[in-house]
Amino acid sequence: MHVFISHICLQCLGKLAYYFVSKTKLSEEEKIRATAHLYRKIAELFEGDLSNYMEICANFYLEVFKVTGEEDLFAEEKKLSNEIAFKLLDLAKQHAETLSGAIKVAAVGNALDFGTGVYEVSLEDFKKEFSELVSREFAINDYSVFVEDLKKSQNILYVLDNAGEAVFDLVLVEKLKEYVDEVIVAARDKPVQNDVTAKEALELGFRKIAKVISTGSRVPGIYLKTCSSEFIEILKNSDLVVLKGQGNYQSIDEIKKVRSKPTYAILRAKCPPVAKALGVKYGDFVFKKLI
Amino acid sequence: MHVFISHICLQCLGKLAYYFVSKTKLSEEEKIRATAHLYRKIAELFEGDLSNYMEICANFYLEVFKVTGEEDLFAEEKKLSNEIAFKLLDLAKQHAETLSGAIKVAAVGNALDFGTGVYEVSLEDFKKEFSELVSREFAINDYSVFVEDLKKSQNILYVLDNAGEAVFDLVLVEKLKEYVDEVIVAARDKPVQNDVTAKEALELGFRKIAKVISTGSRVPGIYLKTCSSEFIEILKNSDLVVLKGQGNYQSIDEIKKVRSKPTYAILRAKCPPVAKALGVKYGDFVFKKLI
Numbered sequence: 327m328h329v330f331i332s333h334i335c336l337q338c339l340g341k342l343a344y345y346f347v348s349k350t351k352l353s354e355e356e357k358i359r360a361t362a363h364l365y366r367k368i369a370e371l372f373e374g375d376l377s378n379y380m381e382i383c384a385n386f387y388l389e390v391f392k393v394t395g396e397e398d399l400f401a402e403e404k405k406l407s408n409e410i411a412f413k414l415l416d417l418a419k420q421h422a423e424t425l426s427g428a429i430k431v432a433a434v435g436n437a438l439d440f441g442t443g444v445y446e447v448s449l450e451d452f453k454k455e456f457s458e459l460v461s462r463e464f465a466i467n468d469y470s471v472f473v474e475d476l477k478k479s480q481n482i483l484y485v486l487d488n489a490g491e492a493v494f495d496l497v498l499v500e501k502l503k504e505y506v507d508e509v510i511v512a513a514r515d516k517p518v519q520n521d522v523t524a525k526e527a528l529e530l531g532f533r534k535i536a537k538v539i540s541t542g543s544r545v546p547g548i549y550l551k552t553c554s555s556e557f558i559e560i561l562k563n564s565d566l567v568v569l570k571g572q573g574n575y576q577s578i579d580e581i582k583k584v585r586s587k588p589t590y591a592i593l594r595a596k597c598p599p600v601a602k603a604l605g606v607k608y609g610d611f612v613f614k615k616l617i
Numbered sequence: 618m619h620v621f622i623s624h625i626c627l628q629c630l631g632k633l634a635y636y637f638v639s640k641t642k643l644s645e646e647e648k649i650r651a652t653a654h655l656y657r658k659i660a661e662l663f664e665g666d667l668s669n670y671m672e673i674c675a676n677f678y679l680e681v682f683k684v685t686g687e688e689d690l691f692a693e694e695k696k697l698s699n700e701i702a703f704k705l706l707d708l709a710k711q712h713a714e715t716l717s718g719a720i721k722v723a724a725v726g727n728a729l730d731f732g733t734g735v736y737e738v739s740l741e742d743f744k745k746e747f748s749e750l751v752s753r754e755f756a757i758n759d760y761s762v763f764v765e766d767l768k769k770s771q772n773i774l775y776v777l778d779n780a781g782e783a784v785f786d787l788v789l790v791e792k793l794k795e796y797v798d799e800v801i802v803a804a805r806d807k808p809v810q811n812d813v814t815a816k817e818a819l820e821l822g823f824r825k826i827a828k829v830i831s832t833g834s835r836v837p838g839i840y841l842k843t844c845s846s847e848f849i850e851i852l853k854n855s856d857l858v859v860l861k862g863q864g865n866y867q868s869i870d871e872i873k874k875v876r877s878k879p880t881y882a883i884l885r886a887k888c889p890p891v892a893k894a895l896g897v898k899y900g901d902f903v904f905k906k907l908i
Binding site for chain 1: 618622623624625626627628631632634635638639645646648649650651652653654656657659660661662663664667
């Protein structure tokens, strides 16, 4: 049984199924049938082989898209998330004058999960939260080895996670560019939840500072069967890879299938199985060398 | 499609499945398989006939008990709920000097859902909440017709809901006894969630003021196929029936199969489909004549 898998995953995916279906324009009865269909899928996945977390996760999302279609159901949330993040950008830059500061800012971006209905909180509250979070220490901090790996690298692949959060990644990518010739930024190919897509990343400002590519996939993480060969080549060959957020971190088994060079994760542990796998507390910040 | 059924029911039952399984002593892998089994059951139920809410609800719980067994998984919550409620009893009695006051006190009992991990709240906070809630008006209040029906009644069947809440029902049952010869109090036959059982109701003090019977069933509500013939006879023949809480209210179609005499529900609308069915707002208090 994979270390990322717990029975809480069923509750989490069940809630996501409900959340996705709620956002569609289906009739109430169609929503019931669609949610039931997704519950059956979740049951099937967790009755089967429990050794590959990303396979379960990817297959769940692929089924969600069969039911909900191509539409960007979280467009509004993503737009608002970006707006809020841009309002915090000056403050973020103050904390990101050093490389370690910029890494922390990117990590806090993963903490401020704007995509979960917190819009009633004022910008002042967000500022306070940002300032508090950015002052916290990482529970795991592989910064010193990272600096060594960075010195040996000419190029970096940086894999984005959520909208909003991506604005803070802009700050870190800009800082990383002082150390290497090229940073390639990768994001989801099509809309999935509040994840930023490659197209949206270009619009956010990555256009000016990095080559932006799509993973070729709509899965919130890296599941090779769904990725483009271009992305897999870059994933394999980049001198250094930085993975943002839980979904990308939880793809580590997939990544190891093609990659043996230095790979780091920046994230906040937002669920009990991930916190347990990392040996940290729920809510802790982590900057960890994975390969 | 039954008016009580919405796609939010799947999210609610999925959460309950997770919650029940979490409380067992199963290994992590067994918990995953048990939760998956219950998710499959939920899917099956909502892929099928959607015309009978109680049938879906009852079949879900019967499957939960197959997986979790006979144990009283919520014993601790129920004990604490009763302790907290007894501490508020004097205050409750102050508000229950009139019959209408006692009905409101019983309704507020349904609001203070002690079984959902709110124990960190202080007794002072509970007192404040109680006083605030007891001062609210019912969104539907059939009190005047109730008084008319009460005058014509010699006996009442009063169907209990949760532990904790049942302490406030004690106050109302005592008041009702001033108007009729006999009040029969019914409760679940075996432990299910934070619902009070007939045995527990006896221990709470109903022993002194009423005849206490079991529904014969472990379903949180009334599903005739699982009820004893003794209970069904009393349900059919009582001059007046008072149903506490959502589960009992949502059993109205079952009750109508055997009963045509005055039947009332006292509850707080705690889920969107129930609020919609009643034409009230989520969170509203209701005292409604159903038959």
